[in-house]
Amino acid sequence: MAVDSNETTRLVPSTKRTNTDYQTTGPQVIAHDTTDTTEMSHDLSITKKLNGVNVYTILVGLWVGVFLSSLDSSIVATIYPRIGTEFHRSNDIIWVATSYLLSYAALQPLYGRLSDSFGRQTTYQFAVTVFFIGSLLCGAATSLEFLVFARTVAGIGGGGLNTISSVITSDLVSLRDRASFQGYANLFFGAGAVIGAPLGGLLSDTIGWRFCFYLNIPILLGPLYASFFKISNYNLQDEDNRSFMDKVRELDGAGAFFVVCTVFFVMLATSLGGNSREWSDPFVIGLLAASLLSGIVFVFVEKYYATFPIMPIEIISQQTPLASAFTNFFCLGCAMTNTFVLPLYFQVLLNYSASQSGLFFLPRVVGGSVGSLYAGYHIRHRGEYRKLLIASSVGMLLAVMLISTWNTATNVWWTMPVTMLDGFSGGVIITASLISMISCVKRQEMATMTSISYLFRTTGGVIGVSLSQAIFQGVVKDLLVQQLAGVPDAAEIIEIARKSMMDVRTLVPADYLETVLASYDVAIHYAFLFSVALAALSLVSTLFIRQHDLH
Structure with missing residues (x-):
């Protein structure tokens, strides 16, 4: 493959907006244009960029973010017994894990649409910043409630690290090379998921469990560098005159809301049932019924209401x-x-x-x-x-x-x-x-x-x-x-x-x-x-x- 003559410059704004299926949430993402001809042209131009230094710098920076996003979902596995004991709340400590996963699941399907509307760079910077703040708050938590809140914040950012990485990789990689790059991204994602538990245990026993979250701060330098210096809002059209609210209305906020409600009510019911309340308690039964109802409403919203359903x-x-x-x-x-x-x-x-x-x-x-x-x-x-x-x-x-x-x-x-x-x-x-x-x-x-x-x-x-x-x-x-x-x-x-x-x-x-x-x-x-x-x-x-x- 030939080397792009402008390989050391950051991605420049494109005159054509790629129609990306924006609900993407993982390493394998397929970007496509409106016609086969434009897609072939897009792939050929992107293939040339794969030899550019900045393309690989971007991808590695993005995959580091994917690694952190995945790492944060599993790093509490070996330290949550210690955290629960420290706060004398071992029976409630699982919220530290599930709060991150819940906000992660709720927001990640929306990030692709956000990046289409507000730009790849802007949206990715938002995700990195929120994840950074959430990690700091987790390390500084003084109570279980505060830690659960901080984990929720981190999950909001973590979902974006994964999704926007997928979307940008899809922009850069041709159809021919996508399978190989999916394998690289999967390796980062899988490494984060499985390394989290042993790494968390090691840090907890040596310098304390709080450093499991502070660890994210220096590693985030990679994604931060990519977002500020190597990525632009190249996917936005100059003639896009949509208002802020028009862009917001394109999001399937209702769908995401009812997904969260469905899962949250189950989580709350299982947290209370057999713990502080009996399973036969009307409140616990009501939570399970509310979860079922939320699931039904979610299906209705996705089928009849959402313009761009998740x-x-x-x-x-x-x-x-x-x-x-x-x-x-x-x-x-x-x-x-x-x-x-x-x-x-x-x-x-x-x-x-x-x-x-x-x-x-x-x-x-x-x-x-x-x-x-x-x-x-x-x-x-x-x-x-x-x-x-x-x-x-x-x-x-x-x-x-x-x-x-x-x-x-x-x-x-x-x-x-x-x-x-x-x-x-x-x-x-x-x-x-x-x-x-x-x-x-x-x-x-x-x-x-x-x-x-x-x-x-x-x-x-x-x-x-x-x-x-x-x-x-x-x-x-x-x-x-x-x-x-x-x-x-x-x-x-x-x-x-x-x-x-x-x-x-x-x-x-x-x-x-x-x-x-x-x-x-x-x-x-x-x-x-x-x-x-x-x-x-x-x-x-x-x-x-x-x-x-x-x-």
Whole structure:
């Protein structure tokens, strides 16, 4: 390929506005123009830019942002028991994880449309700035409520780091080269997701959990440099006379709102049910009913109201897209359940430190990265994804079934190959299910399918984390109430067991410590069984996916 003569200059404004399907939320994004002829011309001009130094500088800067966005979703996995103990709120600490994922899921589908209306540079700068502020606030948090708020702010920015990176990469990369660049972006995203847990444990045990969030600050220099010096609002037309409110009205704000309501009400119900309220409490039942109602309204809004819906019903209702979406939902629910229950097993039950617990995550890190890369290689060279999805779903189900048998007598070295299989299978499923979604639709619908894939993926993770933690807390409470009946200090012991899990060995009287640890053992087992159910549902979903020719 020839080198662009102006390769060291930043991207310049284009006279033609690219019609990007703006709901994109992940590494693979397909930009398309209004006609095949203009698309070919666009691809040829972009191909020349791929040898330009600034193009690679831009992409690396953007992918660093993708890495951070993904890292922040998982870095709390090994440190949340310690944070919960410090604030004496272990029974509520899961909100630290789910608040980030919820705001992330709600805003990421809107960022593409924002970048089309207000410019790539402006929107990306907003996302980086909000993520920067959220990270600072997380590190400075003095209460659980403040930390949850800060994580929500960080999630708003994190969704933009992922989405705008996808959109800009799509602008720069030709159709011919897009598969290769998707693999690079997936590697950054996957690395952030799987490195978060071991890195969080190491930082927590050495310099403190707050530095898990302060760590983002220096790394953000890469995305900040790209956003201020290497990217312009090149996609905006000079003759665009739309007002600010006209641009805002193009957003599917109502759709995003009802997605948030649907997931939030489930999260709140699972946080309260079996915890501070009984599952039969009218308020908890009302929350579940409100979630169902919000979901119904969301479908109505997407089908009849939204001009640019974040989830077009006529597309997602097709068999393969719907089956692929649910494969994503259940797979990520399973993966995130394991991500947040495994630290309980290693730290609370086996009494390993956060950093030691993080080391046991390393095989999962390697497995996830290799799985993602293998899926890309397999699909690119064989053009086949259905059998690969089914085989990897069987592998994930086998792995979580083995994990569900673990107890205090399990050889810790045996956990490593099992978690590696779990990570490898999940890495394959995440990559291959995205390809299965976009392979069966027209080119102009590909980015919309990518958006739907990531929307199901993120909401599945939120629901998985919320329900698994509700199961854990509920089982611990019920078992201790039964087994400590008649004990004078029963209420205090139960309070310590549920709110200060990392300190039970020093705070719980020796006569009752084994009882508390036994309740943890049973509760973790039930949480892992929930993960098995999600893996089984993911496998069932893959059976309905059809093989399509890759175009």
